[in-house]
Amino acid sequence: MPEKEMPIKPEVEIPKELIEAVQSDDTASKIAEICAISGIEKEDEVQKIAFQVGRVLMGALSPKDFSTALKKEVKLSAFVADKVTVGIREIIFEPRKESLIKLYGEEANLSIKSIPEIPTKKTEKKKAGKDIYREPIE
DSSP: OOOOOOOOOTTSOOOHHHHHHHHOHHHHHHHHHHHHHTTOOOHHHHHHHHHHHHHHHTTSSOGGGHHHHHHHHSOOOHHHHHHHHHHHIIIIIGGGHHHHHHHHGGGGOOOGGGSOOOOOOOOOOOOOOOOTTOOOOO
């Protein structure tokens, strides 16, 4: 994990729910699961992502800057960072929305509008035509 010291907001008390989430094994396993679904298998990358989640929960990184931090600090591609961000916001941040709003104010409002859209790969659909492999029904 990075050796940087996390600058925690001194003027605001961290809600107990967020402290418990940082210490929870359940949170760690959910982060690992989200990373696996997103195609991240390297343990050091999973740890760096967990570190960034901890920064958000402890008041050192705004939830709106989470995706950018994944791109810069963990060096994830934009596609993977956005995919992880959607998972983390839905599974980790959204259930603790009220506590995050207490900590960050309205900038922590994690509405669906603030979640980046995951770009999808476009696939061309073939025109439905006559099936030349179909045998006649007798």
